[in-house]
Amino acid sequence: MNYRTHIVSSLSEIGREAWDALVAAQERPNPFLSFAFLDALHASGSACAESGWQPQFIVLYEGEGDAATLAAALPMYVKMHSYGEYVFDWAWAEAYERNGLDYYPKLLSAIPFTPVTGPRLMAVDARTRAALLEVLVATQQASPVSSTHILYPPEEQAQLLADAGYMLRSGVQFHWLNQGYRDFDAFLATLEQKKRKNIRAERRKVREAGVTMRRVRGVDATDADWRLFNRCYRHTYAAHRSTPYLNLDFFQRIGRDMPANILLVIAERDGAPIAAALVIHSDQVLYGRYWGELEHVPCLHFEAAYYQPLEFCIEQGIAVFEGGAQGEHKMARGFLPTRTWSAHWLAHPAFADAIERFLERENGGIDDYIDELTDRSPFRP
Template structure:
């Protein structure tokens, strides 16, 4: 198939060049409901200045047009650092630096600051997806950048990239699966006695501290709620001595543009808010995202960021709760290990060989780690 004659290729510096209607139609054509791939979410990242050239995330989205129809597209960025990615390549960058070779800029396909698996090769059909991969290969050669990285693709797309010459890297996240529970107690009844007892004790500590919690759905979130949540979000980063990636404008934008996908949990004591967590969701999947507190209460993090969202999943019949990056402690709360993928291409042959050998060793370690985790299953 001749790529240049079958489709009209384009590199987009802004999603507005594609337009919301075309982007949404492409997602619908391939049945993609992930809210992080929505025009509203991605455009808010860029328009708010959270992910843009000035912050080291220069959009270079790939697009293939069939006449006036967007047949395929790929979120793609020129990155000048490795912050906000959750698949860590700092050691690779350091090795390049020690040998006097520039690692940055690099090409990165990902949802900024979001370790959530989903489509990265958006296409209306297999033919368009194959053409998109060919377009990506052309761009990584033409750009003369050190490398290309595709983070958290769905496994079939990871395998497609492997066929195209990418190296695969695996990781682990922890997801909760709804087994048709009717109540939170139905869920905890399936856990080992010690795990069930610990959850009850954690929830009791929050109640005994005089904390109440309320869940606020998108349309009901006020600007005061968003300002307080962002204060909590900034506090979390300050405690880790780092700068927050997302600004208040971003949260206001997604609150206005995609309220059906958003829920805040706000913890209050003595009539004033002291903590908050944010989740995004569809009718099938809930994604744990951000948490923060301006006042410490033992176990409040677990209540606001895990137990309240779990209750919401059970009430709404949501099948899966993706707990985000890392966090082996989630297993004690009913989350189980799930393998994730990323795909990597390095231009320098010697470094590519070294990374390939490293990934083989790391992959074997990840497989063993998942086996060990499964042996510690928290359920009866």
């Protein structure tokens, strides 16, 4: 079939209804692919050309004129740096620089600042997905870029990319699985005795410090709640001498446009808020996202960012809690290792060969690492 191909720099060129309809047609979509989330990133200035994230979405339309429908799309950016990606290629960029070559700009398909697996080659059917992949390959070959990187695709899409000549890279995240627990104590009962004891001790420390927890659904969150969260978020970045990726405008936008997917956890002491966590969820999956504190309390991070969301998952029947990037410490709290994928194409043949050899060694190490972690399960035999 013939498709009309467009490269768009703004989601407004596609429209909310058409974009969200395509997302909903995918297998295992997530809230981060929604028009509301992506538009909030772009409109707030968090991910835009000025911040080194130039949107360059590839879209395919089927039909002509007013009857044309969105058949496929790939969220893609021209990147001028490697910040906010969570699949690290800084060493590759440094190798290019040492050899007098430019690594940037590069092409990146990902959700900015969001290490969550989800569809990247979005299409209405397999034939259209194949056409989208052909357009991607043609685009990267015709563009003055060093490379293309597709981050956190599902495994089946990673294999499609491998068949098209991309090199695959593995990573590890830690996810919690809801086994139909009656309550938090029922979950604790499945853990080894030492792990169970440590979690209870961590939660007790927070209570004994006089801290109370409040969960706020997105539909009930006020502007004051969002301003508080933003203060906590920025304060924690400043404490680590880092610059936050996101801003108040972004948080207010997702609070307004996707409230059903949001839960805020607010910690208070003596009637004053001292910390907050933000998680995003669908009916089936909860995603740990952002955290910040104005005052340090031992173990409060675990309570706000892990134990309160775990209780929420159990109460709401949410099947999976994806804990975000990295964090082997999550295993002691009932999270298990899960493989993630990324796919990479490099234009320079010699660098492509060198990185392919590197990835062969690295992927073998990831296999061994997952085997080792699996042998250290926190659950009772």
